[in-house]
Amino acid sequence: MIGFLDPENFKEYKLVKRTELSHNVAKFKFALPTPNSVLGLPIGQHMSCRGKDNVGEEVVKPYTPTTLDSDIGYFELVIKMYPQGRMSQHFREMREGDYLAVKGPKGRFKYQPNQVRAFGMIAGGTGITPMFQVTRAILENPDDKTNIHLIYANVTYEDILLKEEIDNLAIIFPNQFNVYYVLNQPPEGWEGGIGFISKEMIQSHCPPPAPDVQILRCGPPPMNKAMAAHLNDLGYTAQMQFQF
Numbered sequence: 001m002i003g004f005l006d007p008e009n010f011k012e013y014k015l016v017k018r019t020e021l022s023h024n025v026a027k028f029k030f031a032l033p034t035p036n037s038v039l040g041l042p043i044g045q046h047m048s049c050r051g052k053d054n055v056g057e058e059v060v061k062p063y064t065p066t067t068l069d070s071d072i073g074y075f076e077l078v079i080k081m082y083p084q085g086r087m088s089q090h091f092r093e094m095r096e097g098d099y100l101a102v103k104g105p106k107g108r109f110k111y112q113p114n115q116v117r118a119f120g121m122i123a124g125g126t127g128i129t130p131m132f133q134v135t136r137a138i139l140e141n142p143d144d145k146t147n148i149h150l151i152y153a154n155v156t157y158e159d160i161l162l163k164e165e166i167d168n169l170a171i172i173f174p175n176q177f178n179v180y181y182v183l184n185q186p187p188e189g190w191e192g193g194i195g196f197i198s199k200e201m202i203q204s205h206c207p208p209p210a211p212d213v214q215i216l217r218c219g220p221p222p223m224n225k226a227m228a229a230h231l232n233d234l235g236y237t238a239q240m241q242f243q244f
Contacts, residue, residue, distance in 0.1 A: 003040010003069070004032055010050055010101040013075075015094055021078070022158055027066075028077045028091065030100060035073040041065065043111040043137040044130055044244070047104030049077075051090025061087040062106060064129040064244075066162065068137055078161055080126050109242060111137070113144040116214045120206030121150040122197060122227050124219025128152055128161050130244045131218060135166075139173050146176075149206050153182040153197050153219070157190070180205040197223075199230045209235045218244035 004011065017029040032039060041047060046064040053059050065075045081088035094100070111134060119138075121131045131150060138144045154160050160181060170179050182193030182201065193201055207213045215236055217227045224243055231241055 004037050005040045005047060005102070005104045007104060007106070010048075010103045012099040012101055015096050015098050015100060016074070018094065018096055021161075024082070025078065025080045025161060026091070028079060028094065028100075030075055030077070030102075032073050032075065037073055038069040038071075039065065039067070039075045041069065041075075041105050042107075043068070044109035044134045045105040045107035046130065046244075047102050048106060049087065050101040050103075051087050053086035054089045057086075059086040059090065064133055066129060066132055066136075066165075068133065068140070070140065078129065080161065107244070109134075109244065113138070113141055114146060116146060117210070117212040118147040118149065118207040120202070120213065120215040121148060122153075122202070122206070122215065122217040122219070123150065124153045124197075124223045125155075125159065126161065127218030127220070127223075127244070128166075129218075131216060132162050132166065134216070135169060135177065139169055139177060147207070148177045150177070150179045151182060151193075151197055151201060151205050152179060153184075153193075153223070155184045157183060157187050178205075197227065197230075199234060202227075202230055202234060209237070209240055211240075214240055214242055216242050216244065 013030040016031045019027040046062045048060050049063050050060045063077050066078050067075045079091045081092050123131045135148050138146045166179055170177050182197050186194050215231055217224055
């Protein structure tokens with residue numbers, strides 16, 4: 001299968017379905033040129049999307065689809081639209097039938113099945129999208145035995161992206177995938193983590209440092225910095241860490 005992404009040139013893809021998931025999150029489904037086309041995005045890599053901000057200036061931002069190349073004929077982006085986000089403005093205005101300019105793939109992450117025994121994943125907010133993509137690719141491949149331990153932090157319960165999809169994977173693959181949610185402002189009776197991701201949470205919910213373990217992280221810059229410090233303190237070497 002030849003992928004349709006072009007690393008050098010932007011190509012236009014038509015928005016065929018827009019689904020509102022919450023007051024500021026929507027799922028965008030884009031058609032590929034034919035029903036048999038694949039996007040051609042290696043696992044864990046992202047692509048650049050181009051749009052216009054509210055003053056009409058061009059903006060380019062990286063996004064990771066929630067679909068894989070096993071999803072034929074289309075790709076999907078789950079987008080959180082921030083009030084001040086320049087690219088958010090573009091997605092807020094997009095209607096079915098509009099086109100999005102995309103190029104790629106981009107990214108340093110290279111994935112081979114079973115390259116590690118276990119992944120720890122530390123995600124914050126929209127940083128879940130590359131983790132979700134890697135998780136799906138592993139769990140949907142019966143030959144890939146990699147274990148996945150995800151810690152996913154958000155401010156409120158409503159902020160948790162892809163929760164239903166993540167929980168379904170945890171139910172279907174209980175021996176291979178587990179997830180621990182952390183909320184800064186939890187609802188009454190919340191049973192997950194509270195506050196920010198702590199060193200103790202990482203110790204409890206991620207595999208301990210080992211040569212065949214890697215901890216992936218993706219979140220806002222202050223969180224990435226704090227997590228790197230925790231991981232270093234816990235004895236994870238630079239080789240055992242990767243930041244999207």
